[in-house]
Amino acid sequence: MQLTPDVHVVGGGRLGFGISGVGDCHVYLLRSGDDLALVDTGIGLPGDLDRILANIRADGLDPTRIRKLILTHYHTDHIGGAAELKAKLDVEIYASPLTAQALRTGDERAISLDVARAAGFYPLDYKLGTCPVEHELRQGDTVEVGGLTLTAYETPGHSDGHLSFRVTGGDRVYLIGGDLVFWGGRISLQTIHDCRIPEYATSMATIEALEFDALLPGHLQIALSDGRWHVVKAAEVFRTLGVPLSIW
Numbered sequence: 695m696q697l698t699p700d701v702h703v704v705g706g707g708r709l710g711f712g713i714s715g716v717g718d719c720h721v722y723l724l725r726s727g728d729d730l731a732l733v734d735t736g737i738g739l740p741g742d743l744d745r746i747l748a749n750i751r752a753d754g755l756d757p758t759r760i761r762k763l764i765l766t767h768y769h770t771d772h773i774g775g776a777a778e779l780k781a782k783l784d785v786e787i788y789a790s791p792l793t794a795q796a797l798r799t800g801d802e803r804a805i806s807l808d809v810a811r812a813a814g815f816y817p818l819d820y821k822l823g824t825c826p827v828e829h830e831l832r833q834g835d836t837v838e839v840g841g842l843t844l845t846a847y848e849t850p851g852h853s854d855g856h857l858s859f860r861v862t863g864g865d866r867v868y869l870i871g872g873d874l875v876f877w878g879g880r881i882s883l884q885t886i887h888d889c890r891i892p893e894y895a896t897s898m899a900t901i902e903a904l905e906f907d908a909l910l911p912g913h914l915q916i917a918l919s920d921g922r923w924h925v926v927k928a929a930e931v932f933r934t935l936g937v938p939l940s941i942w
Contacts, residue, residue, distance in 0.1 A: 696753055697918060700725060700842060700864035701910065704749040705736045707771075709913035709941075713749055715742035717815065719771045719873075719912040723750060723760075726840025726864065730755060731762035732785070733859075733870055734912065737816065738775030738823065743782070746775075760785055764837060764844065766872030766912065767856040768793040768805040770816060777823030786828040788837050790848070792855025794827035806853075806886040831857060849874050849901060851894025852882050858901055866907040869921060874901065876941055877915035879927025883940040895932035902929040914941065 695703045695711065705714035705721025714721065718736030736742055750757045763785045765773050776797055779785060789797065796805045800822050807822055831837070837844040837859075844859040852873045861868040873882045874897060881898075883889055902925050909921030917924060928938040 695749070697916065698865045698908070700861075700866075701868065701908075702750070702753050702755070703916070704732075704753070705734075705742075705746040706913075707736070714745045715739050717771050718742060720910070720916070721746055722870065722910060723753075723755070724839045724842055724844075724861070725755065726842045728759065729840035730757075730760045731764055731837075731839040732760050732779070733764045734766055734772040734872075735763065735775030735779055737771050737820075738778050739817070739820070743775045743778050747782075758783060762837065762839060763787045764859070765789040765793050766858070766870065767853050768796040769853060769873070770805065770807050770810065770820075770822060772872070772912065773797060774820075774822060777825040780825045787825070788829040788831055789827050790855040790857050791830045791832070793857075794830050796822070797825055797827050800824040806884075806888070809886060844870070847900060847904075849897035850888075851890055851897045852884075853886070854888040856897070858897075860904055860906055866918070867905065868908045868910055869901065869904065869906040869925070870910045871901070871912065871925075873912045874898070875909070875925050875928050876911050876913065877909075877917065877924055879924050879931065879938050880941050881928055881938045882913075882942065883937070884942065891937055898925065898929045898932055901925050
């Protein structure tokens, strides 16, 4: 499903458009000239990646042209399909050092997969697939997708190792926010070891200082204009020592 000349939504579950696995995050395809890159993968349950690839083909694009997989953070609804995608396509993976470590080692406790599985988010027999990660991204690093430039920002709070990306060079300026912020200034708080309110507040202030048009979050509504308003709304609550409403 094409959103703009630069961005397609090719995956997403119950908190999205219902076009891939029920628990999947939004999966974005970035397009610039002949270059394609995928942002996040969804959970990767059997058949889910095939649906995502079919959605790409339905938009008239060839998934074998995807050369880069860019990951926002290490929660399983965002990286679970990475190993399968890497096995099927000739992609290099870009992620934070902590996300890279999780994919290389399959450390389920570090990414709270153990407690999420026990809470019913994933099947009891679900295991995170492991795979190599070629590129570790830190604050200010960039990834090029044709004429698009993604600049990485370290935005912990929802989880450690969380990255957000400001995307320039296209039809408009985008913020790919992962699970940092959602429509109406909501956030995602969970009772897991690395969800931390002070870090969340600092990350929101970092992103509030940026200029961008479109907010591409990991779930729920997408804002193609005035996307920064949703970040400002959350940042204002943090500044008054409050906590924005959570989507849960």
